[in-house]
Amino acid sequence: MVENRPVRDVLAHAVLITGVLLVAFPLWVTFVASTLTFEQIVTVPMPLWPGDHFLANYTQVLTAGSEKGSSAPVSTMLVNSLIMALSIATGKIAISILSAFAIVYFRFPGRSFFFWSVFVTLMLPVEVRIIPTFKVASDLGILNTHVGLALPLIASATATFLFRQFFMTIPDELAEAARIDGAGPVRFFIDVVLPLSKTHMAALFVILFIYGWNQYLWPLLITTSESMYTVVIGIKRMIAGGDASNEWHLIMATAMMALMPPALVVVLMQKWFVKGLVETEK
Amino acid sequence: MAEISLQGVTKSFGKTEVIHTTDITINDGEFVVMVGPSGCGKSTILRMIAGLETSTTGEIRIAGKRVNEVEPKDRNIAMVFQNYALYPHMSVYDNMAYGLKIRKLAKDDIERRVQRAAKILELGQYLKRKPRELSGGQRQRVAMGRAIVREPAAFLFDEPLSNLDAKLRVQMRLEIQKLHRELRTTSVYVTHDQVEAMTLANRMIVINAGVVEQIGAPLEVYDNPASLFVAGFIGSPSMNFLPGLRSGDGVEVGEGLVVPLPPEIRGSAGEQVTVGVRPEHFVAGDGGGPRFKLRVDTVEALGADSLLHAGFNGSHLVVRIEGHSTPRAGSEFEVSVLPGKAYFFDTGTGKRLGA
Ligand SMILES: Nc1ncnc2c1ncn2[C@@H]1O[C@H](COP(=O)(O)OP(=O)(O)OP(=O)(O)O)[C@@H](O)[C@H]1O
Ligand SMILES: [Mg+2]
Numbered sequence: 001m002v003e004n005r006p007v008r009d010v011l012a013h014a015v016l017i018t019g020v021l022l023v024a025f026p027l028w029v030t031f032v033a034s035t036l037t038f039e040q041i042v043t044v045p046m047p048l049w050p051g052d053h054f055l056a057n058y059t060q061v062l063t064a065g066s067e068k069g070s071s072a073p074v075s076t077m078l079v080n081s082l083i084m085a086l087s088i089a090t091g092k093i094a095i096s097i098l099s100a101f102a103i104v105y106f107r108f109p110g111r112s113f114f115f116w117s118v119f120v121t122l123m124l125p126v127e128v129r130i131i132p133t134f135k136v137a138s139d140l141g142i143l144n145t146h147v148g149l150a151l152p153l154i155a156s157a158t159a160t161f162l163f164r165q166f167f168m169t170i171p172d173e174l175a176e177a178a179r180i181d182g183a184g185p186v187r188f189f190i191d192v193v194l195p196l197s198k199t200h201m202a203a204l205f206v207i208l209f210i211y212g213w214n215q216y217l218w219p220l221l222i223t224t225s226e227s228m229y230t231v232v233i234g235i236k237r238m239i240a241g242g243d244a245s246n247e248w249h250l251i252m253a254t255a256m257m258a259l260m261p262p263a264l265v266v267v268l269m270q271k272w273f274v275k276g277l278v279e280t281e282k
Numbered sequence: 283m284a285e286i287s288l289q290g291v292t293k294s295f296g297k298t299e300v301i302h303t304t305d306i307t308i309n310d311g312e313f314v315v316m317v318g319p320s321g322c323g324k325s326t327i328l329r330m331i332a333g334l335e336t337s338t339t340g341e342i343r344i345a346g347k348r349v350n351e352v353e354p355k356d357r358n359i360a361m362v363f364q365n366y367a368l369y370p371h372m373s374v375y376d377n378m379a380y381g382l383k384i385r386k387l388a389k390d391d392i393e394r395r396v397q398r399a400a401k402i403l404e405l406g407q408y409l410k411r412k413p414r415e416l417s418g419g420q421r422q423r424v425a426m427g428r429a430i431v432r433e434p435a436a437f438l439f440d441e442p443l444s445n446l447d448a449k450l451r452v453q454m455r456l457e458i459q460k461l462h463r464e465l466r467t468t469s470v471y472v473t474h475d476q477v478e479a480m481t482l483a484n485r486m487i488v489i490n491a492g493v494v495e496q497i498g499a500p501l502e503v504y505d506n507p508a509s510l511f512v513a514g515f516i517g518s519p520s521m522n523f524l525p526g527l528r529s530g531d532g533v534e535v536g537e538g539l540v541v542p543l544p545p546e547i548r549g550s551a552g553e554q555v556t557v558g559v560r561p562e563h564f565v566a567g568d569g570g571g572p573r574f575k576l577r578v579d580t581v582e583a584l585g586a587d588s589l590l591h592a593g594f595n596g597s598h599l600v601v602r603i604e605g606h607s608t609p610r611a612g613s614e615f616e617v618s619v620l621p622g623k624a625y626f627f628d629t630g631t632g633k634r635l636g637a
Contacts, residue, residue, distance in 0.1 A: 181381030
């Protein structure tokens with residue numbers, strides 16, 4: 001701000017700090033709860049300062065899981081979530097960049113038909129087609145597998161559409177220059193299109209990783225064996241019955257760990273992410 | 283190096299024919315400029331030679347070999363684009379070397395060729411930079427470097443200078459001239475700028491609406507334009523045109539003025555004849571040819587000479603005269619055409635009489 005207006009500054013900061021507190025407070029409560037014992041949590045009021053059960057709670061969920069509800073260790077769930085989120089993110093990017101490349105750079109019969117049919121599936125998120133998808137997955141025998149967790153979510157109209165829009169901003173002359181230089185379609189894709197799409201791929205990766213990590217309905221439906229639970233499902237399964245029977249300290253510890261990987265991805269890839277959303281290096 | 287020839291070439295996009303039957307032969311080592319207004323089909327012809335566009339009919343030959351079915355990369359040509367089309371993520375060096383790498387040339391051979399091109403184009407110190415770190419002129423030089431390292435049979439340029447500012451354009455024009463003197467590679471150069479065409483061309487091809495109007499050396503085209511279009515397009519300011527009617531052995535252009543037809547074209551002249559005179563072919567006072575009494579509208583004093591704008595019988599005339607005998611705007615002024623410098627065109631067909 002160029003002008004120096006103390007009242008406005010104070011007001012602005014007050015609003016911002018309130019906002020931060022509103023977001024941070026539940027997180028703080030979650031964290032505090034994950035360091036207490038069950039008895040401490042159910043006392044009224046609940047303490048707002050961390051207790052001394054941090055190590056005990058986290059070790060228990062990581063290695064043994066909770067005693068009631070689900071008993072799978074959270075470490076297994078984290079690995080499952082990671083596999084699923086990574087497969088979904090990389091799979092979606094790989095498939096959509098290839099289909100966008102085909103749609104933009106090749107003239108084949110039914111090109112616009114295919115583009116529009118991909119586009120129309122934007123209107124069909126997982127939730128809408130979940131019953132038939134379940135039937136197909138079950139027929140393929142991929143219930144309770146990592147493949148089953150990721151595969152049905154991989155096709156992505158959104159990413160295809162975004163890559164298509166990006167490719168259309170690459171000047172035609174670049175493809176023509178490459179053609180004269182002797183690069184066939186595959187070389188052009190590898191040597192020119194991929195490097196130019198780097199930042200877009202990174203930005204999409206962040207978004208899709210979080211999308212994959214937070215998947216709820218589909219994993220809930222197809223994972224019945226505890227060894228296949230993702231961490232999001234794990235939390236749900238731990239909340240088994242009435243209030244008193246839930247081990248809130250363990251649930252909160254699990255929730256904290258479920259939060260970490262997406263946060264980490266965002267923090268680590270922030271630079272790329274922002275670049276991918278704003279850059280115009282062409 | 284190679285000769286390029288187009289025989290009976292046409293090009294249609296869908297139902298519209300944008301290039302009508304075209305025959306062009308470009309000799310080995312020649313620098314040919316295709317010039318014409320926007321949308322006339324220059325780029326399309328160039329792209330057909332490059333193989334980026336297929337011709338609808340006709341035959342294209344490079345070095346005597348039919349190339350209609352040959353991929354661009356196998357035509358042994360290199361192309362320079364208007365927007366440079368450099369690979370944005372590659373260094374200057376890699377931009378130039380890319381095509382050679384694909385061709386699987388030996389590393390030291392690539393190095394040698396790139397260094398040589400960099401030296402010719404004075405790009406040595408920029409080899410490690412990315413295109414976005416270069417100025418427009420430097421980018422254009424990289425684009426030319428990419429063409430040079432290929433050591434192709436022919437260079438194809440599509441308006442390579444039109445994204446540059448006026449000063450840089452003049453400089454790059456001279457560099458292209460120098461380059462051609464050194465390399466002697468057959469070159470086809472597309473532009474809509476007639477100054478570029480006049481200065482660069484060994485021969486120029488004037489194109490209008492998909493039709494080749496005239497092919498010839500720049501001065502030959504300037505001196506002997508084949509049609510109204512060419513006469514108006516080449517030369518700046520443009521040639522003045524006075525539509526007239528045949529009257530005996532001359533053409534009456536209005537206000538009682540009759541411009542005599544030279545004896546050799548009297549036979550071919552019809553009823554309607556347009557008389558053309560270049561601004562520089564007028565002289566103040568009596569120069570021997572037909573005399574015009576003009577009322578001067580505006581005067582542009584350029585120093586060495588002045589341009590007079592005047593109306594004559596409903597037409598707008600531009601007259602270039604020596605700089606210091608300039609009349610004032612609004613005054614009456616008499617000019618005459620230098621002997622033998624009037625051009626005569628059939629108003630209906632646009633063709634030059636006797637040509
Ligand atoms: N892919 C295409 N589909 C349909 N028509 C086209 C296509 N490419 C060019 N044309 C038409 O062909 C004609 C010639 O185009 P071309 O690009 O050769 O013009 P140009 O002489 O290079 O013009 P400029 O000086 O503006 O570059 C134009 O009328 C244009 O509209
Ligand atoms: Mg063009």
